[in-house]
Amino acid sequence: MEAVVGLLMLIGVSLVVETHCDGRQNRTQCYGALGGSVDIQLMDSSSEIPRYCLLKNSLRILDVRNNKVILNTIKQSSVFPSNGTFRINNLSWNDSGEYTVQTIDSDGTSTGERTLQLFIQAPVSSVLLVSECLSQGEMRVSCSSEGGDSPQYSWTLDGRTLTDAELLSGNNEGNIITLKQHVSGHLVCSVRNNVSDVSRKQRISTCGFIFINCTSINGTQISGWVYEADNTLCIKPTTNPTTTTQTAAGLSWFILGLKAVVVIMSFSGIFIYFTWKKKKILEGSAEPQMMESPQNSVLMMEMSSYSNT
Template identity: 65%
Template sequence: MDSTSEISRYHLLKDSLKILDVKHNKSFHDTTENKFLFFPSNGTFRISSLNRNEHGNYTLQTFDSDGRKSDEWTFKLIFQAPVSSVLLLSECLSQGEMRVSCSSQGGDSPQYSWTLDGRTLTDAELLSGNNKSNNIILKQHVSGHLVCSVRNHVNSVSKEQRICTCGFIFINCTLSDGTHITKWVLATKNTLCIKPTMGPIKVSDTPLDNSLLLCGLRAVMGILLLIGIFIYFAWKKKKTLKAEVSAVPQTMDYPDNSVLMVEMRSSTSCNV
């Protein structure tokens, strides 16, 4: 108020309950024992020893000298404790959806908002809930950095969580009996719409296979060569030993009246 000269009377109400009735600057009704004070000289309203019970709508009504209402002002008094830490929980549902809940520890009148990878969540990503609810259900394909922000008129805090899909895949195929299937299924338990196994790949299909074949052939040839060398030297050694044994004289025992004969063998044939 800039001037109070024309104000003959005013009422102060809290949620439609009259708490002050002042006429010509004299109080006729005061239910608060000076807890609520209004100073017409400068338009100041003061509440002493403020507590949560004082929240609500306050209305100032002014009247002229004839008792007619001349004006009215209303303001709302709100108490809010600051928002503290935020708890973010997620769980997979039976069809691969993900339920995510966001809650604040303390704080009055919290307001929620969600972002995914730095942008607002869209309806295409939400199966249930909206960007202003504290519980949402994400569709099966959604993944990324999810952030829940909680705020009120005092402060704001946020919590981030990296979410991944629940392991479901979307299948879309027609079975041999003509049945068309389109649904989300758990990838590890999928027995539908399985693609036929590929046939054997020829060695010459890729450069890598050709090089592996060449290396294998070289290895086999090397092994065969080593085996051949081993067999050759073993055969040569056996032949040498046989020749040495053949050169040793052999004797035969006969009766006393017999003739002792000695047989000699060498590389050249000769008779003795």
């Protein structure tokens, strides 16, 4: 784990995590991040304490007298006598263990003793969400983290905790959950331990399943989730059959009527033409016929006049 932390720090990934711990109470549990730093509050004000020491496994590692550091065997540490704080930087696994705080009066007599436990944990560096659709339209989502000792998982959907109506199996504290067919939204997986808290968000949508409740063509009642794109169990007509039939019938009658009008107009035109033609012929036969020789006409008229005389 230390090699992984070192590699990530080498490529520029910052894993320096600062934690704080109040060691003024007996049997306090403190946590520090691997590669990070921890501030341990040892005293309220060291100016009122003539002398105090810090021991690890019965070995004295820190000795402060009259606000002056007399002994400090941890090289990567700092002491702030004015506020009684002891800081350990660049934490390693070796820094974990039980520490004892001793207070001593000016005569060198012990006036008190208390212990604290320091736990070193690797922080969570990243979180990955992977989702997959199952055969019945459910969605399985897994949450994995890089690094992190004793990780704890929690889930939210659109900013709220997942409910039993949305979870098919699993719970909000596991790293794998199964969502029901209708669930969609912004899903967040949070991974935390005592020294870090990292989350990852992912937009999820349904797997394309729909819930049907209908009667099939053969009269069977069907109820359940089916894949919408392949659904052939309950087919609803896209248009009203009665309306379609009426529309088609009306269109047919219109076409027949139009054809009838064309035929009637054609016969009417022919009839009018022949009527006009016949009328012209009759008018031509009613006019007086002219004699071919005008001289004969005059002679006949003169002879008629003479006879009357």
